[in-house]
Amino acid sequence: MIDLRTLREDPDRLRASQRARGEDDTVVDTLLSLDERRRSALGSFESLRAEQKNVGKSVSKASGDERQALLDRAKDLAAQVKAAEAEAEQLGAELEAMTMAVPNIVDPAAPVGGEDDYVVLDHVGTPREFDFTPRDHLELGELLGAIDMERGAKVSGSRFFFLRGAGARLQLGLLNMAMQQAVEAGFVPMITPVLVKPESMQGTGFTIAHDSEIYRLPEDDLYLVGTSEVPLAAYHADEILDGSQLPYRYAGWSSCFRREAGSYGKDTRGIIRVHQFDKVEMFSYCKPEDSAEEHQRLLAWEKQMLDKCELPYRVIDTAAGDLGMSAARKFDCEGWIPSQGRYRELTSTSNCTEFQARRLKVRFRDEDGKPRVVSTLNGTLATTRWIVAILENHQQADGSVVVPKALRPFVGLDVLEPVK
RNA sequence: GGAGGAUUCGCCUAGUUGGCCUAGGGCGCACGAUUGGAAAUCGUGUUUCGGGAAACCGAUCAGGGGUUCAAAUCCCCUAUCCUCCGCCA
Structure with missing residues (x-):
């Protein structure tokens, strides 16, 4: 606001x-x-x-x-x-x-233009050269007994899936690693509600009436969140925070729900674009004057996670015309997907400045004892989609997948082996 | 789902025959006095929002509506919490 x-x-x-x-x-x-x-x-x-x-x-x-x-x-x-x-x-x-x-005022530093006018800020790692034809993540997932789309569709419909066996272990390990990194960095780990009231949804910057992404439960006037950013932003609604304790940092683990209306035909194969996935999300409340620096920190923590997963990726600065309602500036990290020969979004970090906080009435008391509106930021630490990148980038000719070193203690396996 | 009870300025609390409640007290906090320094003590200040340069004005007693010239106080609805009953995992 x-x-x-x-x-x-x-x-x-x-x-x-x-x-x-x-x-x-x-x-x-x-x-x-x-x-x-x-x-x-x-x-x-x-x-x-x-x-x-x-x-x-x-x-x-x-x-x-x-x-x-x-x-x-x-x-x-x-x-x-x-x-x-x-x-x-x-x-x-x-x-x-x-x-x-009215959407948030964009940071003048954001690139001008629309969806395709992003600026690439950084490349980390190099896409690997395969001496065999790489399989896509679904083929690997099926070989490993890790991803079951067919039964997902049988039970719940298209864009639903089961993670099983190594797939379930991989996701748990990945998200646990994200949680541990966050806790070590001083974040408070959170497991949030996934159903929220309309005011939480709207306060965070989603328009209940028109947003075709939102699952609604009209019977109860509750809404399924597409990200734990929503409950984490609304967590301190109507509160005055202790200015000397800022930033308040939370790492939320939740399932996320998206209708994906209008995306028919896009990413229909595998778990790139699904109705339900899991995510660990960083959320930060800080002083407005510190938000740009905090944004860089969130980006750095995202990169740290990607590095631990040994994934090649690039960082892009999203153009003004492609920013969501709440964001003043947004950086995405996109991981290399060998089967598609292109980079796909794995993380996204937004500086929402005072936009969400003003709607949700989250303030802090500054040195003069005066209440001021805080700034909020969010950023992804890991999601189900990362499994796509991990499987494809670390696959071997026989269909097995080498688990990145840092992830091994969390997954409990060094290599994921085909099941048959 | 049903029946009761509760909800007051950060925390605890006074206030329910409607009108100096322009919300009192305690704790906490801030500043000042006292002190060699501290503790203790004393004094002053301390809800939040909006308008205004300021003085000040208005709103705000969980939220919404109503009665009245006038509502923290009376009536209705809603929310949350607690207790009991029912139902279910």
């Missing part, structure tokens, strides 16, 4: 941001005039209310004709106050709705 006070002082910042996102910049003027009207309505209400309170107080002290006159005056005022309040509330609600629909 945009800060109206800042908007009044510097409307051009939002105009520029809207243009960078390829969105309508005239909302700025609409917002400003609505804000002006609301404040003036609020002013009328407040002065009427002040008068009403004064008259009301004198009623109890007066008697006789004087009392009756005051009562009449008070009744009249009560009606006026009611009308003025309704007016102010109406405008307030309109303003609120409009404000909530």
Whole structure:
């Protein structure tokens, strides 16, 4: 959510941001005039209310004709106050709705353009040369008895799967390694709810009404999260954090649910794009002035995980037009997928600045004792999709897969062997 | 699912025949006095949000609605927590 006070002082910042996102910049003027009207309505209400309170107080002290006159005056005022309040509330609600629909102001450092205008910041590792024809992750997963898509589809439908045997062990090991790294770095490990209330979803920056990715349980007005970012962001909603203790860092382990509507035909094979997967997510609450540095730290921890998995990857800086509603800046790490001959997203870290925190009312007390809005950031430490990259990059000619060294203690196996 | 009880300014709490509640007290915290320094003691301040340069004004007693000139206080709905009953793993 945009800060109206800042908007009044510097409307051009939002105009520029809207243009960078390829969105309508005239909302700025609409917002400003609505804000002006609301404040003036609020002013009328407040002065009427002040008068009403004064008259009301004198009623109890007066008697006789004087009392009756005051009562009449008070009744009249009560009606006026009611009308003025309704007016102010109406405008307030309109303003609120409009404000909530405006995406975060993008970091001017983010590349301009759309989906394909990302900037590659870094390449780590080199895609391996195979002296045999590499199998794709599903073929490997089936050989290893690790991934069962067929029965996933039988039981739950397309884009569902079972991880079994070595596959289940690999995921548990991977996510446990992520959790351990996070704990060593000072994160509080968390296992979060995956069903959340609408205000948690919307506070985090997802639009319940229109987002086609969200699974809904209308019967209970609950929503399945697509990432533990949602419960972790809402965790401190309506709270004032201790400024001297920031940053607050959490590592959330949860299943994630995505409808993947409109992606028919894309990534239909295997577990690249599925309706349900598991993820360990870093989430950080910090002071606004520290958020850019914190963003770099989250990126560094992501790279550390990828390095431990011995995966070749590149880091991209997402262009303004491809940022989600909440993000001011976003870096993705994309791992090399041999069967596709291209890089696919394995991690994503966003600096949401004060956008989510303002919606969720998460503040901190600074040195002066004043409450200020915090900044929030998130980043991926590991997901089910990583299994794709691990299987494909570390496969051997016979279909076995060498487990990366760092991961071995967590998986309990050095090599995953074909089952038959 | 049913029946009761609870929800007050960070924490504990006063306040329920509606009107100096403009919410009192304690703890904690901050600043000051006292002290060689500290403890103790004393004093002052301390909900949050919005508007305003400020003085100040308005809102805020779980949330929403209602009654009234006036609601922490009365009525209705909702949420959360606790107790009991039922049902289920």
